[in-house]
Amino acid sequence: MADTKREIERKYESDDSGLPDLTGVAGVAAVIDKGVVSLDATYYDTADERLAAASITLRRRTGGSDAGWHLKLPVAPGVRDEIRAPLSDTVPPGHLGLVRSRTRDAELIPVVRLRSDRDVRHLVDAAGHVLAEASVDAVHAERLTGDGGAAQWTEIEVELADGGEPALLDQVEKRLRGAGVRPSESPSKLARALAETAPRGKGGKKRRGKQRPVKAPRTAGDHVLAYLRAQREAVLALDPAVRLDTYDSVHRMRVATRRMRSVFRSYGKVLDRGVTDPVGEELKWLAGELGVDRDHEVLTDRLTAALDELPGNLVAGPVRARVRRWAKARRGGSRRRLIAVLDGPRYLALLGSLDALLDHPPLLPAASGKPSKVIAKAVRKDFGKVAALVEQAIELPPGQDRDLALHEARKKAKRARYAAEAAVAALGDPASDLARSMKTLQGLLGDHQDSVMARQALRELAAVAHAAGENTFTYGVLYGREEHRAATAETRLPGLWTPMRQATDL
Incomplete structure (x- = not known):
């Protein structure tokens, strides 16, 4: 051992x-x-x-x-x-x-x-x-x-x-x-x-291993590639931690894959998407496999914390035991699957594709352009997509359509955040400020989406508990609290979004 x-x-x-x-x-x-x-x-x-x-x-x-x-x-x-x-x-x-x-x-x-x-x-x-x-x-x-x-x-x-x-x-x-x-x-x-x-x-001097000199990024392509190489290295460095089940490692590895995929799409004028899109699809696959574990982990933590917050007189039946069994059964299978993925040929082929892409990047003419123009334009475009979705969601009545619109806005906010992160070295404070704003927005919309997923899980747990003859009162209480959390997020959104929209300076 x-x-x-x-x-x-x-x-x-x-x-x-x-x-x-x-x-x-x-x-x-x-x-x-x-x-x-x-x-x-x-x-x-x-x-x-x-x-x-x-x-x-x-x-x-x-x-x-x-x-x-x-x-x-x-x-x-x-x-x-x-x-x-x-x-x-x-x-x-x-x-x-x-x-x-x-x-x-x-x-x-x-x-x-x-x-x-x-x-x-x-x-x-x-x-x-x-x-x-x-x-x-x-x-x-x-x-x-x-x-x-x-x-x-x-x-x-x-x-x-x-x-x-x-x-x-x-x-x-x-x-x-x-x-x-x-x-x-x-x-x-x-x-x-x-x-x-x-x-x-020759001359008795010791030969060192080949080392590529690190040059300061100058062009738009230099900045994008530097960011992608950092994320590729993050995936490689986190691989052992994921295998060892180190806390938060799955989440951080998943974020690195998403950052790469988002940057491929945001900077399609810099890197040829005919080459990057297939790699991006494989990154999406890996993020999905990592998400089997991560999403369940987040959901379990949310349900457990919600139970801990309930007064004792509102907990009826073996709710805690059922949540623990549900969490353990789902996690055990997903962990085994994830290790099999990391040991599989598809994952190793993806790592090889990333190496090949970064060693011989498919640069387009805009890659040689000034970062202040090329990169700023890409970031502004992503922010515009976020703005359209947020403002559309605000106008919709509460319900499934708004939930879906907010979820789409959250995904676009992530993409804009990662595009802004990649731009920080080139654009400085405006990009850094936008990245922080998108992270804040992502957090609010993420809490809303987590509430949607928690309510779905609670419905499933309540149905199983009912079939087993158990009291389902507590599941209803938790469901109601999740509805309230989602409504609160929706109420806060306009007040959060308006100053963000006005403060953007790119």
């Missing part, structure tokens, strides 16, 4: 002087010598080092107290989630799944072997509780591919104990800097090993 550990650590350059005395730093009452342990780790990657390019490490390590397979996924600078699995001869299937969005169909091979002698110290408080672990690592690196270069160095590593206060690392670093110790230039041992053992070219 695999388990996950949040790793918060910092690395420093080290010389022969070793680790300075850290006693007295931020509550450190003592520094306990835990001896030297020998570690032997083999790191795996594709031949073109796709995992390393994404700051992901996958290793098989022996020695120490946590021998086994370790997959490290970046969370923030100095913070990684480490997923562990027991020792085996081959990469664990679970780890293979977690890196599949990066590796695709490429083989994972041993690329680097690191052997380290780790001199360990525990930083403990007055009660003997471990606050952090500090170590001096003497590292020998050996490249297992290409020319098979080697390197060695010594570094200091300070890792926060589970549940520790991150501010401790700041105080430790202050002491280390005072002793002349400086932060490492490499984010990980693997990154340094790959750099230090890189094959040498």
